[in-house]
Amino acid sequence: MSNIVLKRWKRTEGVVNESYTHSDGHHDQSTQLSEVTLTGHLGREAQSPIEMTKSAGEAASNGGDDSHLPNTLTEDNRNEGEAGGGVSPCCNWSWMVVLGATLLMCCILSAFRCMGMAEVVEVTVAWGEVDPTFVLLRCRQLLTNIISSCFGIIFSPFLLQLHTSSTTITIIYSVLQFMWNSSGLFVGPLVEEFNWRKVAMVSSFLSSCSFILSAFATSPWQLLLSFSILGGFCYGLMTSLSYLIIPHYFTRWRGVANACVVAGIGIGQMIGPILVEFLQKEYGYVGGTLLMGAVLFHACIGASLLRPIQNQTITNTSVQLVEPESRTSGVVTAEKKWTTVAIRIFLCVCRNIVTNFSVLKSRRAVIIAIGGLLTFNSWLNFIALIPFAVQAAGHPLQAASTCVIVSAVCNLVTCLAVSMLSDWSKFSMKGACMTSTAVIAASTFAFSVVTDIWWQKIIMGMWGCGVGSYMGIYGLTIAYYMGVHSLDATLGVTQLLIGLGFITIGPIIGVIRDASDSYTFSIWVLAGLAACSFILWIFMPNTTQHSHTTPLSPIT
Structure with missing residues (x-):
């Protein structure tokens, strides 16, 4: 054939x-x-x-x-x-889509890679002894390659000026992370009803508006509405959409295209803290936050690239003249029609969101979702404990900063390398996921049993390689095992579980630390989470079923 x-x-x-x-x-x-x-x-x-x-x-x-x-x-x-050259039927535009997704990730993460060691120092100086559970929630994603927040450089002065309690700040941050992760469940239904470009464009615009509204917030609860709820939902839509769109537009060169998007994450991570700190010093809280909203608005440029050029032939066109006396009735009819259509679309989106959970009837989807829940929450909580574990071992805060930087560099390099290697015909998705989770579990456990700072830096480098390997093929693995048609449903359910784990596992780790008065037991629990993910991947089928073996290519 x-x-x-x-x-x-x-x-x-x-x-x-x-x-x-x-x-x-x-x-x-x-x-x-x-x-x-x-x-x-x-x-x-x-x-x-x-x-x-x-x-x-x-x-x-x-x-x-x-x-x-x-x-x-x-x-x-x-x-x-x-x-088709290894790309989708819209091969002439696929690499422009990669450029758009890269710009989206760069803009969104340059605005949110703002949490660093300075926050821990500033909060400690201002409040003295801080509850470790509170700092744990505030310090997640410290210079890492996935979800982060702007509390560090942008919002710490504002919240400290209002004498905001640690409980309120914890609520604001936890709601932000939950909205960010759970919004992935809405991406597929929204794209199905509209298209990639419309969803990305509206999300980019509302993300910029969330920063602008946050600049004029006068209370922590206003910040909760503008930044955590509105912003968190839109930020999550943008990041999930960037991961989802690549497998739809590529077949043969997915790894290379995904590596380009990952590079956007790294660029945003590097320039974000520098840019935010400069704007805050030069223009203050209000001016700096407004300018960051303007920077984030440039994501609309990337969103405009997320739709390929379609060659459509109009075979039947007609112009119907409307009589003057019928225009008034036509306006009323149009308004009713728009209302009906809006209600129908809303119900259709809700229905698709509910039906997305049916993907969990597949054993592959369950392994991917629960494995993602365990792996993400393992390394998210571990990176948050690093500053305190290093200082508890008698080392200065600068040493903890060096450990985190080493892990971030190894993370980015490995993420790019593994993503590009995934295009190799001999590459094993299952083997890569098992190896990465095993490295994360082993390095997390090893970090708790060594006290020499140089060994800790080496272990953090290995840990960064494990995290980078897992994140480099995160979206590609779902597309490989579930197919493109179930990609958005599986990713959405996985992100929802990660968000639920964030607001449940994180506080439990803090309670374990307080009860044991040691970071060692907490780190062992986190290593156990990654080890459980490794065990789950053992039961992933080695072969996959597919309905067609060739990419769709048009006749030119």
């Missing part, structure tokens, strides 16, 4: 029909796309071929059988696809 796939576009009477037919005349149901009514979804644009219909209800009807889950990143896909 020929690998060439014919693409048909037809627009008649406001409806776009899109399907794929093999050259031998066989119609492939697995690649049939939905009909999109242009006039029924708030004027939404025609979806691209990559925005395939996700039938979670059909997935649920298959029970726990994983055979219905297609895999679009098999070895056959890596070795074939020369017709």
Whole structure:
């Protein structure tokens, strides 16, 4: 059978029909796309071929059988696809999509990679003895490659000036992280109803607005609404969307494209603290926060690149003249229609969110989701304990800062390397995940049993390599085992579990530390979480089922 796939576009009477037919005349149901009514979804644009219909209800009807889950990143896909150059049918625009996703990650993380050692020093000086559980929650994601917050350089002076209690600050920060993670559950349904560019554009605009509103906040509770709830939800949409979009646009070169996005994370991480500190010193809290909102607004440029150019042929166009006396009634009818459409879209999004949970009937999805929950919360809490564990061992705070920097550098380098290696036909996703979780567990445990600062730095470098390896193929692993059509559902459920773990496991670790009066036991528990993730990955199937083995490529 020929690998060439014919693409048909037809627009008649406001409806776009899109399907794929093999050259031998066989119609492939697995690649049939939905009909999109242009006039029924708030004027939404025609979806691209990559925005395939996700039938979670059909997935649920298959029970726990994983055979219905297609895999679009098999070895056959890596070795074939020369017709499209290893990219999607929109190959001429796919690398522009990578540029847009990279710019999104760079902007969002340059605004939020602001938490550093200075915060711990400043809070300690201002309040004296601080509850370790509170500082644990405030210091997560210290110079790491995933979720972070602006409490450090931007909001610490504001909160200290208002004499905000540690409980209130903990609530603000925990709500931010929960909203950030749980918003991943909404990305797939929103993209399905609209498209990548619209969702990214609105999220970028609202993210910028959250900073601007936070600049004029006069109380911690206003900051909770503007930054934690509004901002946290939009920030999570942007980051999840950047991870989701790459597997949809690429088949053969997914690893390289994903590495480009990871590079955006590293760039944002490096320039963010420097930029924020400079703006805060030069323009104060209000001016600096407003300017950071303006910087974040540039993410709209990246969002504008997240839609490929479509070659559409309009076969039926007509112009209908409206009589003057019927214009008034037409306006009333249009208003009712818009209201009806808005309600219908809202209900459709809610329905899709609920049906996304049916993906957990798959054993692969359960392993990925629970493994992500354990791994993320293990290293998020561990990196938060580092400053206190190092100082408890008798070393200065500068030594703790060096340990974190070493882990961040190793994290970024390994993340880029592993992401690009994933394009190799002999690369094993299961082996990489098992190795990374094993390294995280072993290095976390080893850190608690050594006291020499040089050995601690070496161990932190190994730990950074483990985290970087896991994050480098985080989204690619889901696409490999679940297929692109279940990618958004699996990632959304995983992110929700991570958010729930953040507000439950974190305080438990703080309680263990207070009860034992030692960081050693807390670190052992975190090492155990990563070890449990390693055990889960042992039960991941070695082979994957797929419905088609060749990427979709148009005839030019």
